[in-house]
Amino acid sequence: MTQTVEALFDQGIERYKAGEEPAELIPVFKDICDRAPKSSAAWACLAWLYLLSDKPAPAVKAAQKAVKLNPQDPQGRVNLAVAMLDAGKPGVRQHVEVASQVMGVAEDLRTEVMQNIDDGLTRKPDWKSLARVKEWLA
Template sequence: MMENVETLNVDTLFDQGLERYQAGESPADLIPVFKEVCDRASKSSSAWTCLSWLYLLEDKPNSAIKAAQKAVKLNPQDPQARVNLSIAMLEKGQKGVRQHIEVATQLVMAVPELKEEVEKNFADGLNRKPDWEHAQRVYNWIFGS
């Protein structure tokens, strides 16, 4: 029997969304899943971070900015949320990117696990979207390559 989205608890829904993403499912198919998670767990910064990343992969910087801003507000210590916000701001030509880059850089340099995770996410994003100029630029700023 297929489980209905309504009957799944929000953590299960989130985990399944991540698994589907890692299995290569398209961001467009997963946006509704993560929107549902964000609706049901509006204080989950990781859900907002994931949603903003999916929007970025789908060339929806306006939506990405809104989701990333919520993620940063909920968890200012999440470098990925700040990376996503920086990329979205660059894609919209907005000012104020430097402060987010500086905080993300400090966080990834201070915590090896965060550095590894953020690097892995960049690799994944650039693999899915090879000519992603703004992601490459943010990566270079943070990791200095």
């Protein structure tokens, strides 16, 4: 029996939280994105996994899709800003500003995004672009 996209997504998140290597989870989230192309959360997760795997070019594309699907999601904006910094692309400021605005009115989103940033810096301590974005959001 085929698993639902939601079940695959939840399992992928659990595997990530359990410490599985991001590169091993990329195919899982690519499959989820193929099966649910309008899921901004799936695209944001895929972008994050690419970033953790030092693949900024596909991270930019995945993050752009996440932001296009849900322009008010601060995590998608943060992922796009970090991917653009990692890829050396301009236009980062607007994404950080939108993320900051949304986080300013939604404390639960602020907490979640900052926890994700801290997780990223734990997994990849020398991640300069993520540290810069964290500073800008603080």
